Amino acid sequence: MSSQGFGLSIDERRRLLAANAAAAQFFRRELLRATTGWPLEYLRAYGAGSVLSAESPWKVGYAPQSWSNLVDHLQKQGFAYGTLVRAGLLTWNEHGDAVDRHRDKLMFVAHDRRSSAVGFVGIGPDGVARSATQLTPIHRPSNVLVGAVEQRGLLAGGAVPVIVDEPVDALAVSNAGVQAGGRWAGIPVYSGGLSTAQAKLLREFSTSDKVVVVLAGNEAERNQSAGYLLDLAFFFDKVRAVALPPGESLAGLAQESGAQRVHDLLLTSRPLMTYRASGRGFMALHSTDLDPPGTGPGL
Numbered sequence: 490m491s492s493q494g495f496g497l498s499i500d501e502r503r504r505l506l507a508a509n510a511a512a513a514q515f516f517r518r519e520l521l522r523a524t525t526g527w528p529l530e531y532l533r534a535y536g537a538g539s540v541l542s543a544e545s546p547w548k549v550g551y552a553p554q555s556w557s558n559l560v561d562h563l564q565k566q567g568f569a570y571g572t573l574v575r576a577g578l579l580t581w582n583e584h585g586d587a588v589d590r591h592r593d594k595l596m597f598v599a600h601d602r603r604s605s606a607v608g609f610v611g612i613g614p615d616g617v618a619r620s621a622t623q624l625t626p627i628h629r630p631s632n633v634l635v636g637a638v639e640q641r642g643l644l645a646g647g648a649v650p651v652i653v654d655e656p657v658d659a660l661a662v663s664n665a666g667v668q669a670g671g672r673w674a675g676i677p678v679y680s681g682g683l684s685t686a687q688a689k690l691l692r693e694f695s696t697s698d699k700v701v702v703v704l705a706g707n708e709a710e711r712n713q714s715a716g717y718l719l720d721l722a723f724f725f726d727k728v729r730a731v732a733l734p735p736g737e738s739l740a741g742l743a744q745e746s747g748a749q750r751v752h753d754l755l756l757t758s759r760p761l762m763t764y765r766a767s768g769r770g771f772m773a774l775h776s777t778d779l780d781p782p783g784t785g786p787g788l
Contacts (some may be wrong), residue, residue: 490682497626501572504629508568508576515562516596523551526613528595536744539664547597547640547660552611552621554593557586561580571617573716577608577622591621597656597677602690605607610635610656610679614762618656618679631684634661637694642672643667644695646673648674650754651741652683652702652717654710661743673701675739675754681787684719698729699760705738728757 497505521543521579523529528551532538538779540549552559560579580590591660594611599622601607608622609628620630627767636659637644643663644650655677662675676691691700700721704711711732721728731754733739743751745777 499572501575502627504568504572505576505625506605506607507734508563508572508578509608509627510557511563511566511568512576512578513550513596513598513609514605514644515559516552516569518550519553520549520551520595525632526558531595531616531721533656535740536664537657537660537740541662546642547663549656550596550598550643551561552589552591552594552596555701556582556588556592559589559591560587560743562686568683569734577624577628581599594621596621597635598638599628599630599635600638601627601694604638604641609634609780610677611762612656616743618654618677620679620681624720630681631689632686634687634690634694635659636674637677637691639663640666641694643671643674644697646671647697648672648695649697649699649701649755650674650676650691650695652700652714652721652730653677654679654705654714655738655740655771658703658705658739661739661748661751662755664743665748665755668748669752672752678717682713683720685720688720695725698725699729701731704732713762728760730761731755731758735775 491656520528539545540547560573566639566757570579570758576592579587582588591609591611594613597608597610599608599610608628610618611621622628635656640663643666648666651673652663653659653675659677661674666673702714702717704714715730718728718730739751
């Protein structure tokens with residue numbers, strides 16, 4: 490019997506999922522036992538050092554700069570080369586040797602609608618977040634989310650999902666949400682943007698009927714983020730936006746002024762119609778929320 494129309498048997502799907510879950514554990518172990526290196530410096534510089542605690546719900550990991558540490562580890566656990574190739578974890582070098590596909594990257598786990606680990610988003614030394622896992626029988630970048638499973642408790646408790654471009658900004662939102670009694674949950678969408686399938690998936694994880702999009706970066710990046718609101722409006726009753734000043738990020742704001750400042754900023758979110766486009770991105774037109782008034786009781 491095949492699974493999901495990809496000619497993939499149920500048993501093989503289970504093996505691919507098991508391989509990705511085992512890889513996530515390996516990456517997590519590598520990060521937690523590191524004592525020096527750019528990944529630790531990067532996380533701490535952006536106020537994301539909380540993920541270095543073993544108790545953190547964000548199981549961020551690190552793919553070491555080695556040729557085959559992951560492949561060797563997974564082989565010892567009984568995973569065949571073919572499984573690791575199809576799971577997006579193994580590739581072949583020019584000499585025909587089996588080597589790790591992911592090297593020297595911070596790794597965030599991407600989950601599907603069943604909360605299964607199906608791939609990874611990586612951040613390299615350049616600080617840019619990209620989908621690290623290519624298209625596989627169990628992974629499509631436009632059909633997965635980072636952060637929803639990690640914050641399942643927050644979202645189930647009514648936390649407002651906050652769409653951001655960077656994983657470290659999502660961590661800043663998550664920390665602010667916890668300190669505010671479960672108010673916010675940060676969801677990063679990184680370079681590919683937010684798809685309709687991801688908007689629908691986020692709604693399935695959320696109990697709140699509200700979602701906030703953070704407009705940050707240059708004008709093109711802000712315009713892309715503003716474009717998310719149309720898809721989100723199909724699934725959320727209240728779709729809001731908040732614009733950051735040019736050059737600022739939520740992670741930087743949290744590092745400089747603390748989680749309370751992030752919370753206060755998110756409270757100022759408004760419908761997109763209260764913003765106007767300018768050469769510096771979206772700027773606020775009004776200081777009040779222009780939601781239409783309630784209809785009140787019928788006559």
